Amino acid sequence: MSEETRARDEICRVGASLFDRGLTAGASGNISVRLADGGWLMTPTNVSMGALDPARLSRFDATGRLVSGDAPTKEAFLHFSMYGERKDAAAVVHLHSSHATAVSILRDVDPQDVLPALTAYYVMRVGRLPLVPYFAPGDPDLAHAVRALASRHHAVLLANHGPVVAGTSLANAQFATEELEETAKLFLMLQNHALRTLTPEQVSDLRRRFNLT
Numbered sequence: 001m002s003e004e005t006r007a008r009d010e011i012c013r014v015g016a017s018l019f020d021r022g023l024t025a026g027a028s029g030n031i032s033v034r035l036a037d038g039g040w041l042m043t044p045t046n047v048s049m050g051a052l053d054p055a056r057l058s059r060f061d062a063t064g065r066l067v068s069g070d071a072p073t074k075e076a077f078l079h080f081s082m083y084g085e086r087k088d089a090a091a092v093v094h095l096h097s098s099h100a101t102a103v104s105i106l107r108d109v110d111p112q113d114v115l116p117a118l119t120a121y122y123v124m125r126v127g128r129l130p131l132v133p134y135f136a137p138g139d140p141d142l143a144h145a146v147r148a149l150a151s152r153h154h155a156v157l158l159a160n161h162g163p164v165v166a167g168t169s170l171a172n173a174q175f176a177t178e179e180l181e182e183t184a185k186l187f188l189m190l191q192n193h194a195l196r197t198l199t200p201e202q203v204s205d206l207r208r209r210f211n212l213t
């Protein structure tokens with residue numbers, strides 16, 4: 001089986017898994033994968049993550065030209081922004097997962113780092129999470145705003161919208177997105193409770209141990 005065939009199947013399998021577990025509803029969310037020839041596969045616009053067809057994914061060549069498949073996600077430029085700034089990114093996942101999206105709507109969060117270091121696994125998979133100011137979905141200014149953060153952050157939270165996460169593989173992007181969602185859920189459960197978050201020393205220790213940037 002070719003690398004591209006495997007990538008097509010993996011995108012559809014991951015999309016169905018995310019959809020079936022309620023991590024993005026309706027036709028929300030999008031996924032992309034960078035291929036070895038420098039091109040990309042992206043999910044088409046207006047399609048449920050639960051009903052993706054490997055043969056209909058949007059295929060771009062290495063110059064970013066659409067060469068086959070259905071019309072791509074309206075966030076194609078946002079995905080390209082991530083890849084442009086992160087040479088190690090092999091995949092990008094964007095969801096409207098409920099808890100992360102709820103946090104993206106809270107008024108009093110730190111826009112430099114929206115979620116506290118609640119657990120070690122969150123620090124290991126996500127790290128710092130900046131809030132991208134609100135722009136309409138598909139607005140080129142949204143892609144520009146993500147580009148401005150992407151060299152320093154593989155995960156960002158779009159205000160009043162949802163998370164965007166890059167990974168060195170589709171599995172890593174998926175796992176980090178799921179960890180972000182679980183941490184957002186904990187954060188909301190713990191509102192109005194006194195927290196004992198990880199200390200800066202504990203976070204630095206994790207960064208050293210696991211070679212995190």
Ligand SMILES: O=C(O)[C@@H](O)C(=O)COP(=O)(O)O
Pocket residue numbers: 027028029030043044045046047072073074075094095096137138
């Ligand atoms: O929120 C939106 O409209 C997009 O960001 C999205 O999640 C789904 O759009 P398409 O990928 O164009 O279907």
Ligand SMILES: [Zn+2]
Pocket residue numbers: 028029094095096137161162
């Ligand atoms: Zn969206």
